Amino acid sequence: xxxxxxxxxxxxxxxxxxxxxxxxxxxxxxxxxxxxxxxxxxxxxxxxxxxxxxxxxxxxxxxxxxxxxxxxxxxxxxxxxxxxx
Amino acid sequence: xxxxxxxxxxxxxxxxxxxxxxxxxxxxxxxxxxxxxxxxxxxxxxxxxxxxxxxxxxxxxxxxxxxxxxxxxxxxxxxxxxxxxxxxxxxxxxxxxxxxxxxxxxxxxxxxxxxxxxxxxxxxxxxxxxxxxxxxxxxxxxxxxxxxxxxxxxxxxxxxxxxxxxxxxxxxxxxxxxxxxxxxxxxxxxxxxxxxxxxxxxxxxxxxxxxxx
Amino acid sequence: xxxxxxxxxxxxxxxxxxxxxxxxxxxxxxxxxxxxxxxxxxxxxxxxxxxxxxxxxxxxxxxxxxxxxxxxxxxxxxxxxxxxxxxxxxxxxxxxxxxxxxxxxxxxxxxxxxxxxxxxxxxxxxxxxxxxxxxxxxxxxxxxxxxxxxxxxxxxxxxxxxxxxxxxxxxxxxxxxxxxxxxxxxxxxxxxxxxxxxxxxxxxxxxxxxxxxxxxxxxxxxxxxxxxxxxxxxxxxxxxxxxxxxxxxxxxxxxxxxxxxxxxxxxxxxxxxxxxxxxxxxxxxxxxxxxxxxxxxxxxxxxxxxxxxxxxxxxxxxxxxxxxxxxxxxxxxxxxxxxxxxxxxxxxxxxxxxxxxxxxxxxxxxxxxxxxxxxxxxxxxxxxxxxxxxxxxxxxxxxxxxxxxxxxxxxxxxxxxxxxxxxxxxxxxxxxxxxxxxxxxxxxxxxxxxxxxxxxxxxxxxxxxxxxxxxxxxxxxxxxxxxxxxxxxxxxxxxxxxxxxxxxxxxxxxxxxxxxxxxxxxxxxxxxxxxxxxxxxxxxxxxxxxxxxxxxxxxxxxxxxxxxxxxxxxxxxxxxxxxxxxxxxxxxxxxxxxxxxxxxxxxxxxxxxxxxxxxxxxxxxxxxxxxxxxxxxxxxxxxxxxxxxxxxxxxxxxxxxxxx
Numbered sequence: 002x003x004x005x006x007x008x009x010x011x012x013x014x015x016x017x018x019x020x021x022x023x024x025x026x027x028x029x030x031x032x033x034x035x036x037x038x039x040x041x042x043x044x045x046x047x048x049x050x051x052x053x054x055x056x057x058x059x060x061x062x063x064x065x066x067x068x069x070x071x072x073x074x075x076x077x078x079x080x081x082x083x084x085x086x
Numbered sequence: 087x088x089x090x091x092x093x094x095x096x097x098x099x100x101x102x103x104x105x106x107x108x109x110x111x112x113x114x115x116x117x118x119x120x121x122x123x124x125x126x127x128x129x130x131x132x133x134x135x136x137x138x139x140x141x142x143x144x145x146x147x148x149x150x151x152x153x154x155x156x157x158x159x160x161x162x163x164x165x166x167x168x169x170x171x172x173x174x175x176x177x178x179x180x181x182x183x184x185x186x187x188x189x190x191x192x193x194x195x196x197x198x199x200x201x202x203x204x205x206x207x208x209x210x211x212x213x214x215x216x217x218x219x220x221x222x223x224x225x226x227x228x229x230x231x232x233x234x235x236x237x238x239x240x241x242x243x244x245x246x247x248x249x250x251x252x253x254x255x256x257x258x259x260x261x262x263x264x265x266x267x268x269x270x271x272x273x274x275x276x277x278x279x280x281x282x283x284x285x286x287x288x289x290x291x292x293x294x295x296x297x298x299x
Numbered sequence: 300x301x302x303x304x305x306x307x308x309x310x311x312x313x314x315x316x317x318x319x320x321x322x323x324x325x326x327x328x329x330x331x332x333x334x335x336x337x338x339x340x341x342x343x344x345x346x347x348x349x350x351x352x353x354x355x356x357x358x359x360x361x362x363x364x365x366x367x368x369x370x371x372x373x374x375x376x377x378x379x380x381x382x383x384x385x386x387x388x389x390x391x392x393x394x395x396x397x398x399x400x401x402x403x404x405x406x407x408x409x410x411x412x413x414x415x416x417x418x419x420x421x422x423x424x425x426x427x428x429x430x431x432x433x434x435x436x437x438x439x440x441x442x443x444x445x446x447x448x449x450x451x452x453x454x455x456x457x458x459x460x461x462x463x464x465x466x467x468x469x470x471x472x473x474x475x476x477x478x479x480x481x482x483x484x485x486x487x488x489x490x491x492x493x494x495x496x497x498x499x500x501x502x503x504x505x506x507x508x509x510x511x512x513x514x515x516x517x518x519x520x521x522x523x524x525x526x527x528x529x530x531x532x533x534x535x536x537x538x539x540x541x542x543x544x545x546x547x548x549x550x551x552x553x554x555x556x557x558x559x560x561x562x563x564x565x566x567x568x569x570x571x572x573x574x575x576x577x578x579x580x581x582x583x584x585x586x587x588x589x590x591x592x593x594x595x596x597x598x599x600x601x602x603x604x605x606x607x608x609x610x611x612x613x614x615x616x617x618x619x620x621x622x623x624x625x626x627x628x629x630x631x632x633x634x635x636x637x638x639x640x641x642x643x644x645x646x647x648x649x650x651x652x653x654x655x656x657x658x659x660x661x662x663x664x665x666x667x668x669x670x671x672x673x674x675x676x677x678x679x680x681x682x683x684x685x686x687x688x689x690x691x692x693x694x695x696x697x698x699x700x701x702x703x704x705x706x707x708x709x710x711x712x713x714x715x716x717x718x719x720x721x722x723x724x725x726x727x728x729x730x731x732x733x734x735x736x737x738x739x740x741x742x743x744x745x746x747x748x749x750x751x752x753x754x755x756x757x758x759x760x761x762x763x764x765x766x767x768x769x770x771x772x773x774x775x776x777x778x779x780x781x782x783x784x785x786x787x788x789x790x791x792x793x794x795x796x797x798x799x800x801x802x803x804x805x806x807x808x809x810x811x812x813x814x815x816x817x818x819x820x821x822x823x824x825x826x827x828x829x830x831x832x833x834x835x836x837x838x839x840x841x842x843x844x845x846x847x848x849x850x851x852x853x854x855x856x857x858x859x860x861x862x863x864x865x866x867x868x869x870x871x872x873x874x875x876x877x878x879x880x881x882x883x884x885x886x887x888x889x890x891x892x893x894x895x896x897x898x899x900x901x902x903x904x905x906x907x908x909x910x911x912x913x914x915x916x917x918x919x920x921x922x923x924x925x926x927x928x929x930x931x932x933x934x935x936x937x938x939x940x941x942x943x944x945x946x947x948x949x950x951x952x953x954x955x956x957x958x959x
Contacts, residue, residue: 013518017495018576018590020520021144027616028141028150042144072387075516098616099522101441105701108718139439142522200434200694203708219438219696270701276716276723276827277704
């Protein structure tokens with residue numbers, strides 16, 4: 002068994018309204034921090050676990066992301082980083 | 087005796103403004119509801135930041151409201167020698183900690199859920215009931231040393247995992263009080279306990295002692 | 300495949316449309332028909348039946364109905380959001396509350412109370428999402444979640460039932476109706492129109508299957524709703540506002556067409572004016588989008604009226620657009636950059652075909668086997684529905700706006716103080732689940748009625764939400780007709796107006812078809828001196844009022860008079876039977892009880908037609924025309940009945956099994 006560490010981000014799909022992103026856009030415009038901002042809010046996870054090999058680790062992380070971390074109807078996930086410890 | 091002049095800051099997303107107004111009126115205060123971009127606040131004796139979900143609380147409870155002009159004004163008053171009592175209730179307390187007026191932070195309840203319940207609190211040598219209704223009410227501070235000068239409103243039976251059972255804080259030096267429980271909900275409603283009045287008796291006494299009224 | 304088939308319009312309905320239009324609808328118009336002639340918007344299987352209830356209220360065709368309280372009206376309604384919650388429980392329950400709140404708001408009533416009746420297979424995915432959604436959305440919009448019920452049963456596998464209630468108060472002369480007039484501008488206020496919740500009406504008018512996709516999911520935004528509520532109440536209080544309609548199912552399409560249809564005028568829309576979320580959104584998508592947090596207004600066509608909207612929108616940081624105007628010709632015309640996309644007579648668009656249903660064979664469940672008392676008791680405490688629901692209702696803000704006098708936190712139904720009229724309102728929501736549709740309606744009706752009476756509150760009116768499986772099945776039609784008939788008779792007998800309602804069909808998956816669920820919400824009124832707070836103490840003696848389990852209007856009315864006159868602490872008997880009800884009521888105060896009944900069947904019989912009456916020790920109860928029978932007393936630490944005895948500490952473990 003090897004230990005793998007994943008960094009995963011989830012967010013609402015591009016075309017779906019993201020109220021949190023909109024509120025941050027509005028305040029950053031108001032305070033003149035950013036010019037014409039586009040902001041998408043999401044969630045970030047750090048996950049480490051044991052698996053036979055990289056392929057199995059990838060499969061398991063996909064299972065977790067699709068079944069638990071997101072509802073694929075409205076959300077997507079992205080693996081930001083995956084390393085073998 | 088002249089009436090106490092109070093202002094309630096109605097942020098977009100605040101939802102306890104009306105009952106706070108009614109509660110202050112029941113104490114015979116002269117009450118105005120003001121917008122967060124109001125800059126002339128020195129004329130009030132009491133500023134109340136009410137409960138609710140200012141700007142949706144989508145980022146973090148109280149985070150966006152701290153950028154309001156009215157918060158800047160409170161900072162100015164704090165630095166000057168003018169005196170105004172500031173009370174933050176629930177979301178108002180969150181705004182006070184996010185803005186740095188009171189030390190520490192309010193984070194998600196240990197249960198990770200909203201809690202609506204009547205709780206027993208201890209303050210000023212009395213035990214009494216007040217309702218809580220919040221999701222981000224777990225008070226956090228690393229060292230008790232940092233808040234040793236504050237007066238503390240304590241939970242008798244800690245509902246949300248707050249450090250040192252803290253339900254509310256009062257900084258005597260700046261006359262700023264933050265409360266997670268809602269005193270305004272237990273003052274005017276028929277059949278409800280009247281614990282909220284104990285808080286306002288205290289506030290009035292403090293205002294008197296400090297020459298505000 | 301032809302477009303109408305892709306959009307789930309049946310051949311029969313398509314023929315009906317062609318016959319009335321005297322031509323084929325073009326593609327754009329076909330999209331409009333797919334929404335307006337869907338079950339969800341058009342009530343086609345129920346429209347011929349749901350108007351038969353006793354109803355004195357004069358807002359029959361509005362978004363919600365009302366009861367009058369002095370110079371104010373309390374508007375209320377209940378609505379289902381089952382389909383959205385099945386595929387995205389969190390967003391589904393949020394937007395369910397959002398929708399019912401808008402219905403109340405459209406009449407210029409300030410929303411003050413929410414309730415929910417939610418049902419699940421277990422405490423899994425659907426349950427967690429729905430409860431979190433109600434908590435996150437309901438808590439932040441400033442209306443108290445005053446009461447509710449949660450039921451767990453295998454019957455709800457993959458078919459969560461989410462029925463939400465809202466009530467709002469408005470002064471009589473401030474009521475705003477949804478009837479547009481000539482020479483009005485149509486204003487759209489609130490969130491941008493996007494592709495979320497696209498064609499949700501059509502989706503909710505079909506069984507759930509793998510094609511139930513993301514486009515039907517609406518996204519809730521409670522912060523924008525909060526602003527929209529305040530802005531709408533301001534706009535609706537202006538004399539320049541002629542009519543108001545919320546944007547729910549079929550968004551812009553149904554709100555604007557209904558405003559015109561009810562007002563007997565026509566309408567022209569210019570879709571390029573609508574403020575949208577994405578640039579490349581199609582005209583049909585703009586029409587059918589169910590993006591949340593939007594309201595439509597018909598305002599006077601004057602610079603002053605526009606200025607007023609502009610000012611209020613700016614104050615609440617909301618966007619608005621003027622998207623059309625009313626006309627004289629009773630047609631619904633839609634333009635996009637000067638191109639006429641569709642032109643339909645409103646009578647055809649807004650008044651779809653109504654089916655005639657047939658009575659068929661009875662859909663009966665076998666009777667329960669007679670188990671011995673010990674087994675029945677064990678079944679009771681193992682039952683998921685026996686456990687305390689504090690872990691659910693404590694997640695809902697029951698007190699916001701400081702109107703709440705009593706709620707579930709106080710072991711009671713919801714009671715609010717109405718400062719506008721200096722009076723009190725009681726609320727209860729319930730749905731009995733039993734053997735037949737008819738019994739369910741009757742038990743639900745009587746339980747709601749008695750729940751109000753037990754607190755000293757005079758029942759004044761009700762609203763219904765009828766949840767059924769596929770209306771094409773003969774047994775579903777039969778159950779539906781039986782439900783309507785029973786509710787109609789009860790409403791006439793008790794002279795209680797059914798002020799509003801909602802029907803949800805197609806609650807089925809491939810494996811599971813929903814048995815009929817009738818959810819009722821009752822509202823009643825009282826003065827302060829009439830209210831009977833519930834609180835129990837040790838040694839209180841327990842009586843059973845009407846121990847014969849018979850019921851009719853006369854008996855119920857006598858019992859009401861007796862309770863109102865003597866103001867004894869009392870409660871009705873619910874789904875868990877006498878023992879279950881007593882345990883739930885007494886454990887709240889850390890008490891047990893000792894009782895004995897002559898008729899052993901009555902220990903566990905659900906919805907016994909009686910009240911439990913609690914009288915302080917030593918007091919003799921007043922004489923009653925209805926038999927009153929001593930059955931036992933409240934004690935410290937035991938639950939004893941017949942020859943059985945249990946320690947309350949053991950029962951508590953079962954009672955608190957879902958705690959934090």
